[in-house]
Amino acid sequence: MKTRWTPVKTAIALALCGATFAMTPGFAAEQGAAATQAKPAAATMLPGDDFFAWANSEWLASTEIPADRGAWSSMHALADETNQRIVKLIEAAGADKAAGAEARKVADFYNAYMNEAAIEAAGAAPLRPHLARIEAIKSRTDLARVLGASLRADVDPLNATNFETENLFGVWINQGLNEPGRNVPWLLQGGLGMPDRAYYLDNNPKMAELRTKYQQHIAAMLTLAGFDKAEERALKIFALESELAQSHASREESADIQKANNVWTAKDFASKAPGMDWKTFLSAAGLGKQDRFQVYHPGAVTGAARQVMATDIGTWKDYLAFHLVNQYANTLPKAFGDQRFAFYGKALGGTPQQSLRWKRALSATNGAMDDAVGKLYVGKYFPAENKARIQQMVGNIKDAFARRIDKLDWMAPATRAQAKEKVRTMYVGIGYPDKFKSYEGLQVSPTDAFGNVIRAQQFHYRQQLAKLSQKPDRSEWCMPPQLVNAVNLPMQNALNFPAAILQPPFFDPQASDAANYGAIGSVIGHEISHSFDDMGAQFDAQGRLRDWWTKEDLAHFKAASQKLVEQYSSYKPFEDLALNGQLTLSENLSDLAGLAAAYDAYKLKGGEKAATQEADREFFTGYGRAWRTKMREASLRRTVLTDGHAPAQYRTYTVRNLDAWYDAFGVKPGQKLYLAPQERVRVW
Structure with missing residues (x-):
């Protein structure tokens, strides 16, 4: 995840x-x-x-x-101490029959993530309905629909060096640069499994080594999910991501806010970024009624639309399947999480050992219900x-x-x-x-870690879309x-x-x-x-x-x-x-x-x-x-x-x-x- x-x-x-x-x-x-x-x-x-x-x-x-x-730093130590305090509060809420409904949801989310036995027993079954929707793609219109429906408000503005999202674009809802009295949808570049375009394009031995390891990671994830010809599929997925990276803005370009000041109408997408069925895409994303968009990375939007038309549908289906598995690996059996860590933790971060399960569970809980967890913390x-x-x-x-x-x-x-x-x-x-x-309205199961993460992301996305009318x-x-x-x-x-x-x-x-x-x-x-x-x-x-x-x-x-x-x-x-x-x-x-x-x-x-x-x-x-x-x-x-x-x-x-x-x-x-x-x- x-x-x-x-x-x-x-x-x-x-x-x-x-x-x-x-x-x-x-x-x-x-x-x-x-x-x-x-x-x-x-x-x-x-x-x-x-x-x-x-x-x-x-x-x-x-x-x-x-x-x-x-x-490791003073900030790490402080965060670690804070996290240990929070886990005790969550565990207490789970054991308290009088705990409020929101605190109970927090405890249920955390406990489901901690229930490794239930996750192992479920195996790859939670993936099947999502993989079936990907497999059902037959046309470019179907592809646009699935790409749009997969968008989430997962742009992490605090993690802006990694403004990349594994979804094709990042979506963020806030006021426009020129209209402080109105919320608009922002579109940002995404679609890469590595942190930045430089990892795909820089010509040096260290980046070349990471590119090889990333392709191996793609193949390993596909194999775990039951796909055949995993290495062949991985090569094509990596080639698609490399094409997407070519059109991405650099860090320095992204830091220039003037270059982000691009207001597009819904009709502009067809002419400025041909190749995508934009009407279908925006409708599936819940953005079909919007008339104005802040397009932060116009080159990346245009480049992605071009690849929607230029790349065969089979490769796009493999791409979507890999990123589904990759994003939710930590809510799948241990082999998936271990493989994800082998690349993102060891290869990219140089980290020898994966964090304990409770730390990953708390990270996921914070990501899903941050304010609810925060309320427990400040109260104490x-x-x-x-x-x-x-x-x-x-x-x-x-x-x-x-x-x-x-x-x-x-x-x-x-x-x-x-x-x-x-x-x-x-x-x-x-x-x-x-x-x-x-x-209120977020459904949390005490036994379904994978489903909880999916539902929390969808809930957050609906909350963000609601801001468009506020x-x-x-x-x-x-x-x-x-x-x-x-x-x-x-x-x-x-x-x-x-x-x-x-x-x-x-x-x-x-x-x-x-x-x-x-x-x-x-x-x-x-x-x-x-x-x-x-x-x-x-x-x-x-x-x-x-x-x-x-x-x-x-x-x-x-x-x-x-x-x-x-x-x-x-x-x-x-x-x-x-x-x-x-x-x-x-x-x-x-x-x-x-x-x-x-x-x-x-x-x-x-x-x-x-x-x-x-x-x-x-x-x-x-x-x-x-x-x-x-x-x-x-x-x-x-x-x-x-x-x-x-x-x-x-x-x-x-x-x-x-x-x-x-x-x-x-x-x-x-x-x-x-x-x-x-x-x-x-x-x-």
């Missing part, structure tokens, strides 16, 4: 749900999060030589990556006093950011006024949404409370800080203000700053994609941003692989501005203690320690190639652009991270 909450993301998230804070382990069961391979620091390591290693030397020396992970683990304290910090950091805007000598008064309006009107959700989603809600959350992350929603001009990230090491009620402002304060500042990064700055206070900058201001902003691109492109985790400063620009800008705003807020509100060098050291150390992370080579390589965040080590290097860091630690010329004052990047 492809869970909705997974560990990586990039700038496309800003356009969809929002720009998230970090590569969170979230609910993912197969992969690890972005990190670093930095070695532990020696006792003589100076902060100015490697601040990441200096701040985390003891942790790096004593920590091993668990066998079932591609990486998020006290009101923590919410109040975080709200105060948010207010302080918003004030500090507004003050920074006032001090920008390069910004014109008109631009400054609109920037401050964005900060002033920003909705900030703390802990949990004002209104939880309802799961006005956009800027207080709607994009994250559940139990996710260790945070998000900026530019089209809503809103921020979400889930309860699960509002605990140590990010927020500790017992820690000093300096440490808390360095850790969770930088997270808050980061999300505020996403409203003014290279993509967020293109949206106004109402969430409309609009140019509200003067030409001179925009030119200055782009020039300053380019310096950050160059700085991050100079970092090389491997001899043959450097960071992509353009791909990571949005996050790097927000790291820089967010850390600076959090520092200002602490200095303004921290009283006499905040004026000391000791306090500054605590502040920056709190920031550095929040990023402690270790990663296996395969996962780190994938992160560098596909993630909009720089690996953790390089995110801590943000400090080298702040003058206060040099004063706090006595950083001098000759130390590796030292930048002369004129070389330090200053944007906001």
Whole structure:
């Protein structure tokens, strides 16, 4: 099963749900999060030589990556602890006869997933009616109908580096880029079983090896499902996916929101993307009555339609059958799940060992009923006093950011006024949404794991389609409370800080203000700053994609941003692989501005203690320690190639652009991270 909450993301998230804070382990069961391979620091390591290693030397020396992970970090540890708490709550709900109907559904979903004996007994039988519908395809019209009916609202905007979905397209329902008062359907590229077009097209030995292993995986899955001539079918499926990949946008292209601003009418599809029976497709997808669509990846839509006509129906049927089996492998007998992990966990992620069944069950439950699980969590683990304290910090950091805007000598008064309006009107959700989603009408069986996943996806899709007849809600959350992350929603001009990230090491009620402002304060500042990064700055206070900058201001902003691109492109985790400063620009800008705003807020509100060098050291150390992370080579390589965040080590290097860091630690010329004052990047 492809869970909705997974560990990586990039700038496309800003356009969809929002720009998230970090590569969170979230609910993912197969992969690890972005990190670093930095070695532990020696006792003589100076902060100015490697601040990441200096701040985390003891942790790096004593920590091993668990066998079932591609990486391990403070965020992984926090998510793991949160998940263990949640499982106990679910188990208690299952044993409590007085538990409410929604809590009972959560427990039934989880327990069905845990019932491996029932899953083994069912064998491949749950697949048969779905495979029969695929086998019944006789014409291109039939194919369009099945492709449309298979669409789900499974675009994971928090996992935007993997904006690929195994369905032919991703569907997302939200307000249009030019119409903030109206919800529209968005279409995004999909249809690939590997994370990105680069895995199909890049000409290097590592990618070639993964392509071979992926074809073997396709054949193995088909064999398990009872198909003959599996290798022959796998070759054709891979060839089809390779053709789809040719028309896909790159990561960098997807990060350009202007290229996503394509509004098509229903009639436009036939002329702009010939080859598909679009009337049948859209009707089967529940979109037949829609008159306007936001087509994020027009090239991919056109390319997919072309392949619908160019590729023989038999190959399409095999393609659909494989992806059905591949998506739901973890709710089928153990051999299916093991094979899926062998490719996605071991080959792609470098993870030696599969996660325990309870972790995968919880991941699936979170994906199906995230708000219901979140309600259980916050009721037990998020006290009101923590919410109040975080709200105060948010207010302080918003004030500090507004003050920074006032001090920008390069910004014109008109631009400054609109920037401050964005900060002033920003909705900030703390802990949990004002209104939880309802799961009334979702049928959950205590014995049918496969059916539960299918029904939950269909239920979610219907909920999303219902938004097409509703006005956009800027207080709607994009994250559940139990996710260790945070998000900026530019089209809503809103921020979400889930309860699960509002605990140590990010927020500790017992820690000093300096440490808390360095850790969770930088997270808050980061999300505020996403409203003014290279993509967020293109949206106004109402969430409309609009140019509200003067030409001179925009030119200055782009020039300053380019310096950050160059700085991050100079970092090389491997001899043959450097960071992509353009791909990571949005996050790097927000790291820089967010850390600076959090520092200002602490200095303004921290009283006499905040004026000391000791306090500054605590502040920056709190920031550095929040990023402690270790990663296996395969996962780190994938992160560098596909993630909009720089690996953790390089995110801590943000400090080298702040003058206060040099004063706090006595950083001098000759130390590796030292930048002369004129070389330090200053944007906001």
